[in-house]
Amino acid sequence: MNVMRQTDDTTATAEIKIAAKGVQVYYGDNHAIKDVDVDIADRTVTAFIGPSGCGKSTFLRCLNRMNDTIDICRVEGKITLDGEDIYDKRVDPVQLRAKVGMVFQKPNPFPKSIYDNVAYGPRIHGLARSKAELDEIVEKSLRRAALWGEVKDRLNAPGTGLSGGQQQRLCIARAVATSPEVLLMDEPCSALDPIATAQVEELIDELRSRFAVVIVTHSMQQAARVSRKTAFFHLGNLVEFGETGQIFTNPRDPRTESYITGRIG
């Protein structure tokens, strides 16, 4: 925790992007998330930490309704994006996911060229009116994902041919290309080596200036390095949520302390 960011007071007043109130998630009979309240601030990195199976990924997937694709999953409670209930019947989950982008644990580039991978979202949402505009979006997204320099000469090469770290940055570029308002990252570095991890973390730090970023991570060091707010989940409960510095140096709940000192997990 050597590079832990000490929080300054201005961040506490950041605008709330996503507000979750009393969220319950059931997988069949299994009560996976129990009454969770979280406020995600705009232009801030929020980290979800906790032992395996504590529900942090499940909760993350509630934020862009990815759980809808699982038949047995049921979500209760209220989650609002800019004050609008995202589980309202009038909300189209497909449109919602364009606004709330997602990066997954394992890099999952499509079996297409690098260019087509990044252009996928803009194409299906009709974000570019011309080929030149699309080129521009692709370049901007790849630059933002710190990948442009490495791939600019081989945009037509398959995305699956890149290294693991490059693939993950390609997936980030792909998510960024649809200009989302929130970026959800589900353990984005767990399949990467330390160098690639450092690159992705640096990238997250830059993305913070434009999006609200929510990152699920198993690495407490990573949470400490990249996030300003941290939520600790345990057995489906949100145990503690607060400034990252406070969570790691002065946790209020004994369970949080046990986890970050390595006694449970």
Place this chain on the structure above:
Amino acid sequence: MSIGLLLAIILGLAAVGYVFGIRRAKSASGGDTRSLHSLAGYHGQSVFLFVAVPALLLVGIWLLVQPIIIESRVSGLIVEADIPQGGSRDLVMSDVRRVAGGLNIIAGEGGLSEDEIANMGADLGDLRSRLGGVGVALASDIQPNVFEASKRYRQMTNTGQIMLSVSAIALALAGFVYSIARITADFRARNVSEGFVKLLFIACSCVAVLTTFGIVASLVVESLHFFRLYPVSDFLFSLTWNPQFRGGSDLGIWPLLWGTLYVSFVALLFAVPVGLMSAIYLSEYASKRVRSVVKPAIEILAGIPTIVYGLFALITVGPFLRDYFAQPFGLGSSSSSVLTAGLVMGIMLIPFVSSLSDDIINAVPQSMRDGSFGLGATHSETVRQVILPAALPGIVGAILLAASRAIGETMIVVMGAGAAAKLSLNPLEAMTTITVKIVSQLTGDTEFASPETLVAFALGLMLFIFTLGLNVIALYVVRKYREQYE
């Protein structure tokens, strides 16, 4: 000694060898079986293999070679005069074999002693009725030379049998002694077993490969016979198919090839979209309950015999197309048509396409779908732009499998498309395919050596070359896309 008994003796010896091998290995270990290089069972196995395998191989080869040798020797006893008008040497030789078999039965029942048989020859008329009594019916009286040949045949076969028994058992015993004697604690029986297993696998794969070569070779040989009687250029370039039983036929392959391609094309045009889309529904949209009912229901289609599809084409689809499409539009008045056969064949092919494509689509990793949904794509956008491209090599494979089924299909074409060889674009006209003509030419009344019959082999060869070419193209396509996508 009969072959069955011989095999039993060899296997019995091998079994005894197995037990002895284990005992011998145990005693060689000096009481501590851990000191053996191989488990005692492997030692037993190595003895078993050395007893059984060489002896059985000998029996197998002997049984293949012996008839050829005896036949060529005995055949010399028969002179041209013994061969009846219009018959052939082969037919006389088959009489020889049957008489020899009959003599064996009579001798076995004790009706004649060996001496009596050896001295027989004069009262041939009586022999015919006696042979008839044991179930060997002959068309005419036995010629003296034929009878001599039969006796010779019988005698040589019996001698060969005894020689085989003696040498096979000797070989088994030699294997037994050799493999028992070499057992020591350090003997690597495990590796012997491994080597044998490897040989077994090689042999099995050779069976498949050699069979293919055999089929091709027989096709090529018979086709060469045909091309000696009928010019290759006419066969390949003539646009008429008109076999005459009196000779002077036109045997151009084009009308048949066109019919084959046309019917297969119609079938695939129907089967591929329907099969692929039902596969997409089943693997992407259907709930578990729907899937568990619909998937087996579609697969039932694959279990229906093609002759039943043929009936369906003949009595339902054909008349329907004729009454509602062909006659109103003035496109023909036949209930047999390319469209009939193509549609029904397409129905038959649906399960091939859908079942394979379904498996392939299911094999596309969930992370691809998540990635696409996570970017705000709808389900059908995901299917079209991510899943189908990722599954393409497998889907191409499924389509090609369906295509080769379509090209090789016979029954549905006979009953649905008719038997008239025609070059026409009208899908409501009767046409026919290569496979149908192979059947009708081979089962026709013309004699086997005429070009009208032998053309079947040339057609078969063309069909083989055609499907082979299709497979090669398929492999190429699949490999190309694999490189691009994985």
